[in-house]
Amino acid sequence: xxxxxxxxxxxxxxxxxxxTAATAxxxxxxxxxxxxxxxxYGVNKRFPVSLYPSxxxxxxxxxxxRDAFIAANRAELDRIAADKKANPAKYAALKNAAKxxxxxxxxxx
Numbered sequence: 001x002x003x004x005x006x007x008x009x010x011x012x013x014x015x016x017x018x019x020t021a022a023t024a025x026x027x028x029x030x031x032x033x034x035x036x037x038x039x040x041y042g043v044n045k046r047f048p049v050s051l052y053p054s055x056x057x058x059x060x061x062x063x064x065x066r067d068a069f070i071a072a073n074r075a076e077l078d079r080i081a082a083d084k085k086a087n088p089a090k091y092a093a094l095k096n097a098a099k100x101x102x103x104x105x106x107x108x109x
């Protein structure tokens with residue numbers, strides 16, 4: 001992690017290189033979890049996507065439907081992605097509300 005002083009001293013090409021590296025797609029990798037799931041790393045930044053083999057197989061078998069759904073909803077998906085970039089605080093609030101709801105649900109259980 002860079003300090004503010006270090007960031008201020010960076011040249012434009014160094015900033016561009018850092019941004020490019022930060023936004024580059026990470027190669028996917030897989031591991032078997034202790035619970036017997038197949039964990040896929042690199043899909044999101046923090047946590048793996050973990051499913052049992054039969055669940056991965058169902059997703060694979062449904063690829064044509066998934067691709068058709070994404071294609072049919074591309075405009076809405078793009079609109080939401082643009083809105084997330086324009087209004088990050090709105091989506092952070094939604095994420096925090098979902099976390100609080102889950103925490104309350106888990107505490108009640």
